[in-house]
Amino acid sequence: MKLFHFSEEKTIEIFKPRVKANRTDMSPVVWVIDEEHEFTFYFPRDCPRIVYTKDDEVTEEDNRKFFGLTSSNIVVTVETHWYERIMNTTIYRYELPSETFKLFDQTAGYYISTEIVKPVERVEIKNSLERLMGMNIDVRFTPNLHPLKEAILTSSIKDFGIHRFANAASM
Template sequence: MKLYHFSEEPDISIFRPRVKANRQDMPPVVWAIDETHAFTFYFPRNCPRIVYQRTADMTEAQVQTFFGGTSSNTVITVETRWYEAIRSMTMYRYELPPATFRLFDSYAGYYISEETVEPIKVTAIPNLLGELMELDIDVRFTPDLHPLRDAILQSGIPDFGIHRFIFAEVPQAKTVMSNIPKKE
């Protein structure tokens, strides 16, 4: 089993356990992700994104709504404003020795270790979108993630992740009708 940690920093020589900001109830740990789910981290750290996968138990309506027009089994949707950052950044994938890690979340592929960990190796990933395309992942861009998030949460589809949504743009009220001149 291969476990990874992703960072925008190219020179991390040791990973020390720490308390994660959104997991204050947990002890300090080092986080890792398994190889199967690693693609979910091919984005800048704070890039909000929604990931969902086709499953055998989805209804035909769910497939049409969320996968209509694609043969991919995985769709990732990102805010349009993040395109340039994704396109131009290099991500660093640190391979971590699995010995001290235990499974934290099998659904998401997360593992944790309470020990200090030294990476086995680091690999630069300079073309994140290219890597995702090599995996046959459908990458979509939208100006507003909120409608998709709401649809996913109401849909009942089982395999999805909403990542870093705290950094999503707050939708602006649209007043289309107010721009139309009134007839007198």
């Protein structure tokens, strides 16, 4: 199994466990994501985005509403004013050895380790939008993510992620 950490920093030599700002109730850990879900981090660190996936539980009405005219089973939506920053940001994907990591969230593909970890590889990712579209992911832009967030939270979609929403534009 391949596990990755994404960063805008090019020269990380070791990953030390630390307390995550939005999970201060947890002990310090190193966070990684599995290969299946890595695409959710092809964005600048602070970029707010909503990612959702179609599954058998999605109602016909929600399928029309959220997937209507796309052939993709995955949609990523970002606020429009982030477009230029996304296009101009280089992301570095660090592969970390999986031995010390334990599953934290299967739906999101998150794993954690309490040990210091040294990366085994670093890959530079430029033009991440092109990469996403090449994976048959529907990438959408909207002026404001709030209406989509509210719609997702009251829908039949269960496989979704709302990332860095504190950085979303105000309503």
